[in-house]
Amino acid sequence: MDSKTIAVEVVYALADKQKLLRLSLPYGTTMRQAAEMSGMQAHFPGLDLANSPLGIFGKAVAKPEERVMEEGERVEIYRPLIADPKEVRKQRAAKAAKAKTRD
Template sequence: MVEIEVVYAAVDRQVLLGVAVPVGTSLRAAVQASGIAGQFPQLVLAECPLGVFGKVVTDPDVRVVQPGDRIEIYRPLLADPKEVRRLRAAKAAMARQQNS
């Protein structure tokens, strides 16, 4: 068995679960085995990006867990950061034009 942690941070709370999974378990299977989906019914684990210690894993269905891994479940972005910056810059440019 391999000891790992599964972490998810919702808007209103955070959960960290210690889990023991069989050697050779994939990240996605370990997250599903953790039972964290029961605490967050809106969470669709099959679609969520996963990472280990802050680094996104490109294929969590293939990557095997290592002892001590902290698997993080990432929420989808509500807004594209590039789009938000573009809109903010456009708003600032309009304000400058109006003040001129």
């Protein structure tokens, strides 16, 4: 591989479909550029790569437009949460407490 390119992966997943794309990109490519250059939207119509949150190996990156990719990294495209995990836990705890008082 030429020293002016890097190998990276871009991934996106729905509950029933996942896609991992391996790319060779120019050195200096940002995370956002890698996501947009991946062509992932062809596999997931409606995917908004310009505004989707991104991360690397499970860690969200606050400014993917500025974060330059390194050899071997994996860009993860995150989808919006359907429910707030804190709120779901709170509801589950309230339901359990209510069930306990009935017993």
